[in-house]
Amino acid sequence: MRKRSLEILLAAVLAVNLSACGMGEKEGQDSKIEEKGEESRTSEEEEEDLSETAEDREASASEEQSAQEGMKAAGYDYDRESLTWELVWWDEFDYEGAPDPDKWGYDVGGSGWGNNELQYYTEADNATVKDGCLVIEARKESMGDKEYTSARLVTRGKGDWLYGKVEICAKLPAGLGTWPAAWMLPTDWEYGQWPASGEIDIMEHVGYDQDVIVQSVHNQKFNGGKSKGVSYRLEGVSEDFHVYSLEWLPDKLIFSADGMERYTYDPFKFSKAPTYEQWPFDKRMHILLNLAFGGNWGGAKGTDDSYFPVEYYIDYVRVYQSPEIAQMIEAEENKEADQ
Secondary structure (H helix, E strand, O other), rough: OHHHHHHHHHHHHHHHHHHHHHHHHHHHHHHHHHHHHHHHHHHHHHHHHHHHHHHHHHHHHHHHHHHHHOOHHHOOOOOHHHOOOOOEEOOOOOEOOOOOOOEEEOOEEOOOOOOOOOOOOOOOOOEEEOOEEEEEEEEEEEEEOOEEEEEEEOOOOEEEOOEEEEEEEEOOOOOOEEEEEEEEEEEOOOOOOOOOOOOOEEEEOHHHHOEEEEEEEEEOOOOHHOOOOEEEOOOOOOOEEEEEEEEEEEEEEEEOOOOEEEEEEEHHHOOOOOOOOOOOOOOOOOEEEEEEHHHHHHHHOOOOHHOOOOOEEEEEEEEEOOHHHHHHHHHHHHHHHOO
16 A cells, blocks of 8 residues: 555656746747757857966066066165265365366256257256356356357266265356256266156256255156156255255155155055166266256256356255165175076
């Protein structure tokens, strides 16, 4: 009896299952095939997506490796507060006559210097040392096809450095059109011509914006009107001497005036993996001191000849370097040589 009941139960279950399967074939066949096709396509797409992801990852890894190899200003571990600084080059201008030829050379000419400047730079005629200062004098006088003369002194080939601290104590001229500067350019231009190899402006001042100091950085990424830097008011720049300084470290540039930090250029603020475009400042550079007149910026609001002659006084120029930084750079170079 129990066996018979079990057979009846099994037969009933089988009938129900067969009925369900039949309905599925009649009513859901097309949709089932479509679903199966979608499943098949989804599977293929997933394989395709996985393949693309792998390629993307490989490309990304390659790009990251290239970026790492070309990355600048990275991997330097030091305590800035613990750095010591040694005076390695200086001119106190404690003599009379022409600037020391062992320390200073000249850029000469009236090309406009890329800024449509109005002066002709002479060699020695507009620069002299007297009363403990270097004096660069701009005059209203014709030379070449220019109506003004001045001087642009450079340490190129006589003082070139990689990293360090630069201090320039100066009193600036006043007058509409005047444009004194203390700055640095690359000595070897290893990344290409301006702005690719960089420019560091330790101090600039234009006469139409009296008592406003500009300190800035130019490179391939940020240059001209898009340079990175700071402008601020510093009272009495044409009446008193002030100290303008740059601390040039392997991964940042710190600008100061009278001992107060004003701006820090950190390339990692602008890129996760900076290249020479943000940081060309791992090559040696030299100092320039010049007094321009007129030009795109200096003459942006006109010029006034009534101020001539005008004088730019430099009390001293000092360059320091850190033994700790030098040792760190040497260790990095040795590491790269061993790889």
